[in-house]
Amino acid sequence: MMSPKNAIFAAAVGTVALLTATSGFAESAKIGSAVSTKNKVEGVVGGATHTISNGKELYTEETVKTSDAAVADLQFLDDTKMSVGPLSEVRLDKFVYDPTGTSGSVVINATKGAFRFVSGRQDQKAYQIKTPYGTLGIRN
Secondary structure: OOOHHHHHHHHHHHHHHHHHHHHHHHHOOEEEEEEEEEOOEEEEEOOEEEEOOOOOEEEOOEEEEEOOOOEEEEEEOOOOEEEEOOOOEEEEEEEEOOOOOOOOEEEEEEEEOOEEEEOOOOOHHHEEEEEOOEEEEOOO
16 A cells, blocks of 8 residues: 555656646647547647547647558648548648638648648638648649
């Protein structure tokens, strides 16, 4: 049996570990959510890894990773939709939603795998998708 002094110490250590693991979420803005996921889909924010499942919120500076045979359908605040295929990695670098359409900015870094992207309600110039081989934009 644990002494009261050791129990207090263990609780304090657990609280610090929990705060450290969730501190990345507190620093990042919520930008959307997962509409659907299949198999193992993970998010990494501020060094903390968590499971992304249906309805789970997405954050700026979050990296979405899918395992073998895993897929994720994501939707952002401006109704942008993104499907991430198996064995893929996509970083949600920046998301600034301007409902008036004049100053928003969406920057996504697709570093590995396959994805499909459908822009939302912001001006076309607001979207930028970076890949290891180049940068994609939206034109008329």
